[in-house]
Amino acid sequence: MIELKKLSKIFESASGSVEALRDVDLTINDGEIFGIIGLSGAGKSTLVRCINLLERPSSGKVIIDGQDMTALSRRELLKMRRSISMIFQGFNLLEQRNVLKNVCFPLEISGVKKQEAERKAMDLLKLVGLEEKADKYPAQLSGGQKQRVAIARALATDPKYLLCDEATSALDPNTTRSILELLRTINQTMGVTIIVITHEMKVIDQICDRVAVIDHSSIAEEGRVSEVFTNPRSDIARELILPKDRAALDTAGGRRIRLIFNGLYSQAPIISQMVLECQAPVNILFADTKEYEGSIYGHMIVELPSDQRQADKIIAWLSNSEVVWKEEN
Amino acid sequence: MFSDMFYKVWDNGLIQMGVVETIYMTLIATFFSYLFGLPMGVVLNVTDQNGIRPTPWVNRVLGFVVNFFRSIPFIILMVAMLPVARFILGTSLGNGAVIVMLVIGASPYVARMVESSLKEVDSGIIEAAQSMGCTNFQIVSKVLLPEAKPSLINGAVISMVTILGYSAMSATIGGTGLGQVAIIYGHQRSKPDITWICVLLTVAIVQIIQIVGTHIARRTDKRVK
Numbered sequence: 001m002i003e004l005k006k007l008s009k010i011f012e013s014a015s016g017s018v019e020a021l022r023d024v025d026l027t028i029n030d031g032e033i034f035g036i037i038g039l040s041g042a043g044k045s046t047l048v049r050c051i052n053l054l055e056r057p058s059s060g061k062v063i064i065d066g067q068d069m070t071a072l073s074r075r076e077l078l079k080m081r082r083s084i085s086m087i088f089q090g091f092n093l094l095e096q097r098n099v100l101k102n103v104c105f106p107l108e109i110s111g112v113k114k115q116e117a118e119r120k121a122m123d124l125l126k127l128v129g130l131e132e133k134a135d136k137y138p139a140q141l142s143g144g145q146k147q148r149v150a151i152a153r154a155l156a157t158d159p160k161y162l163l164c165d166e167a168t169s170a171l172d173p174n175t176t177r178s179i180l181e182l183l184r185t186i187n188q189t190m191g192v193t194i195i196v197i198t199h200e201m202k203v204i205d206q207i208c209d210r211v212a213v214i215d216h217s218s219i220a221e222e223g224r225v226s227e228v229f230t231n232p233r234s235d236i237a238r239e240l241i242l243p244k245d246r247a248a249l250d251t252a253g254g255r256r257i258r259l260i261f262n263g264l265y266s267q268a269p270i271i272s273q274m275v276l277e278c279q280a281p282v283n284i285l286f287a288d289t290k291e292y293e294g295s296i297y298g299h300m301i302v303e304l305p306s307d308q309r310q311a312d313k314i315i316a317w318l319s320n321s322e323v324v325w326k327e328e329n
Numbered sequence: 330m331f332s333d334m335f336y337k338v339w340d341n342g343l344i345q346m347g348v349v350e351t352i353y354m355t356l357i358a359t360f361f362s363y364l365f366g367l368p369m370g371v372v373l374n375v376t377d378q379n380g381i382r383p384t385p386w387v388n389r390v391l392g393f394v395v396n397f398f399r400s401i402p403f404i405i406l407m408v409a410m411l412p413v414a415r416f417i418l419g420t421s422l423g424n425g426a427v428i429v430m431l432v433i434g435a436s437p438y439v440a441r442m443v444e445s446s447l448k449e450v451d452s453g454i455i456e457a458a459q460s461m462g463c464t465n466f467q468i469v470s471k472v473l474l475p476e477a478k479p480s481l482i483n484g485a486v487i488s489m490v491t492i493l494g495y496s497a498m499s500a501t502i503g504g505t506g507l508g509q510v511a512i513i514y515g516h517q518r519s520k521p522d523i524t525w526i527c528v529l530l531t532v533a534i535v536q537i538i539q540i541v542g543t544h545i546a547r548r549t550d551k552r553v554k
Contacts, residue, residue, distance in 0.1 A: 052460055081462035092457035095552050096475050106461040109471065137551040157461070 002028040007060035020046040022218045033194045035208035043217045085154035089166035091146040093138040100134040124152035144175035230262045256328040280310035351506035355493045358431035365436040370443025395437040427504035442484035446477045479550035486542030
């Protein structure tokens with residue numbers, strides 16, 4: 001279990017100080033995939049670096065399995081880091097080592113014998129589906145393959161935790177999906193707790209159990225992904241789930257209603273019923289729904305007709321129905 | 330076509346000897362310059378503000394020493410450092426003394442070359458190594474130096490050519506090699522053909538160093554495929 005308590009980080013520089021994190025409290029349970037989402041500059045990269053103390057927090061505590069990381073000696077910290085692996089947006093493979101030697105690297109530095117290290121590395125390469133690339137160099141691989149090598153390397157020391165810092169942000173959508181699937185498999189089969197840092201809601205959506213939304217250096221909201229996704233409470237969560245700059249929303253003139261699908265009404269054709277019963281057309285501006293365990297979650301934004309009478313009729317219909325909705329500005 | 334002096338010098342093997350001595354001094358001086366310059370470059374990189382162990386005072390002191398020696402023209406440095414050669418070798422004469430000067434002159438240069446090669450290593454790779462629990466020593470020996478290898482080799486080629494140039498200058502304080510042949514026979518006895526032969530041979534040596542060095546650097550570099 002990773003517990004962050006009142007974590008703050010202030011960067012001091014000649015041009016003044018920047019508060020990167022303010023009073024962050026988070027608990028990440030063993031075995032879960034925990035997402036941390038935020039816009040760039042929100043502090044999420046600093047937050048994840050505070051977990052393995054690549055950044056030392058200015059105040060607050062990082063407690064991993066009951067052990068206060070900030071209290072460890074340097075030697076103990078280096079040892080502890082072997083159980084907290086990390087993968088990166090830029091992959092960060094050693095360019096002058098081949099794939100096998102890259103995966104061996106963490107074993108090599110912890111003093112594992114070469115033969116044993118190579119055997120383990122081959123097993124891990126098999127796991128990520130790259131055993132035939134063992135003698136290739138990073139420059140000869142695609143982005144997705146590089147990240148797979150990085151994942152194999154991260155798993156070499158049998159870590160309990162895996163920190164993913166924008167690990168899919170440099171990849172195309174298909175590759176992103178396959179890397180996320182790999183991470184989920186690792187989580188399920190090896191029991192590795194995964195912490196995912198991203199600015200993309202779809203990443204959170206695809207693999208995370210719980211999510212924390214970070215904005216302006218502090219946690220804006222936190223909860224199960226399905227809850228945050230269907231009913232975002234903070235402005236930043238709404239913005240991330242539903243980007244403000246969507247052209248369709250800007251050009252729309254009439255009143256806008258957000259319909260929220262929280263798993264209850266997925267079987268009923270709500271929009272059709274509403275339109276048919278009210279005899280009024282609506283304009284669908286945005287829809288994003290997702291299936292979780294057989295029920296539909298998500299939300300849709302519709303624009304009401306400019307005719308006041310028709311619009312009121314729809315509002316009345318919605319009020320009488322069991323649909324969760326609210327008016328958007 | 331050539332002056333009589335040229336044939337005399339050539340038949341006595343002075344020019345051939347000059348080539349051998351130039352190469353010999355350059356290689357020995359390069360070796361020792363790296364022996365001192367490489368660790369200095371590593372320390373400069375590691376103790377830098379953005380290094381893996383920022384230590385401003387070490388960086389500033391070493392940086393000052395390096396800049397101090399780098400800013401003295403080599404021909405003046407040589408004269409000024411004669412007592413140092415006498416202290417180390419017991420004599421300020423001969424090629425031994427010249428090599429001491431070359432090393433004093435070139436080590437700071439090498440230090441800066443090494444420092445800049447190490448700076449090219451992607452900070453993300455270093456961060457990844459830190460996240461795996463590497464000690465700083467492991468980062469230097471297993472990440473910084475191996476990752477910078479092609480650039481270090483290129484730097485060594487440039488340093489070697491510079492040292493070769495210095496070795497020619499050392500003729501003024503009694504160093505041997507092509508520089509000496511050019512000064513004594515070409516310049517002092519006004520035989521331009523001898524000077525030009527020395528120039529051509531020097532150019533040839535530099536070309537060979539450059540071509541071989543670049544080839545090794547390219548073959549070592551696993552990023553280009």
